[in-house]
């Protein structure tokens with residue numbers, strides 16, 4: 001596999017800018033997820049890497065080789081499209097073998113069989129190899145579509161929301177399997193999706209795309225815990241991060257200039273009345289089985305708070321809510337670093353004192 005780099009890529013369609021000065025590197029063996037809503041430029045980014053679109057500015061390189069002027073066939077990429085299509089008259093086996101039988105590649109049939117069987121086993125469709133493609137469930141069809149990319153060993157795999165057409169259960173199943181396959185194959189993958197859970201679970205690094213601009217790149221943890229802006233904070237996490245004006249909840253650690261506070265459900269806790277608590281009224285209790293979400297009102301703002309599934313709470317109850325870990329934003333919505341608290345500072349000092 002190989003590293004893929006986009007440098008200063010801008011792509012316009014008429015007056016609309018689909019990609020705006022996009023620079024991103026997917027390291028060898030890395031799975032980078034571009035996360036953004038519909039229209040953010042995700043498909044365009046993949047098409048630029050594949051050579052299906054020519055950018056107005058910027059360069060693309062694969063494995064250190066500049067490919068901006070290389071046609072798609074010379075780029076050695078495999079693309080899994082959002083709208084997958086199989087050859088309906090062919091068996092699963094022949095659908096998977098198809099990319100290996102192209103006249104340009106011409107591999108011996110025995111080698112093709114080994115490869116197809118390995119990929120089918122990896123995708124758990126090995127018992128369906130003799131089936132017609134039309135005689136498959138939606139989830140199986142999508143496995144075959146992914147398998148058709150995986151049978152090849154290209155420099156890079158490009159995946160365009162490959163799971164978005166599936167129902168929730170299949171999506172979570174295939175998500176786990178893609179992660180396992182990626183780890184087993186050590187493949188370089190640029191994967192785009194609007195689904196933050198896919199981004200969080202699959203990515204080595206996430207790139208957050210907003211109207212063609214890359215606004216933050218980092219590991220899933222970094223982007224979740226240290227979002228660069230209100231916009232990014234709101235894109236990751238279910239339920240969505242609570243965004244409240246500074247002052248609604250006590251946040252002693254909030255630095256000067258804090259305008260908005262981001263409070264993730266898990267960073268709000270029900271406490272006893274005290275200097276850091278605020279009285280709240282429960283509007284609604286959502287029982288999710290393993291935990292509950294309380295929709296509470298504090299100072300005229302509605303917040304979602306995580307609570308123990310067995311807590312005997314109901315709508316109309318009064319509780320006290322305390323914020324443990326604020327994410328702070330200035331008036332422009334840009335995150336401001338919260339200075340380390342006394343505990344963290346002491347720990348850092350202990351660390352530096354170690355021989």
Ligand SMILES: Nc1ncnc2c1ncn2[C@@H]1O[C@H](COP(=O)(O)OP(=O)(O)O)[C@@H](O)[C@H]1O
Pocket residue numbers: 013016017018036037038039040041042043044045
């Ligand atoms: N072939 C095209 N012609 C005109 N506009 C396009 C074309 N492809 C994409 N766009 C526009 O570029 C923007 C990004 O599109 P796209 O890359 O498909 O976004 P995403 O995949 O994130 O939904 C959108 O505003 C879209 O309308």
Ligand SMILES: [Mg+2]
Pocket residue numbers: 042043044082160
């Ligand atoms: Mg798209």
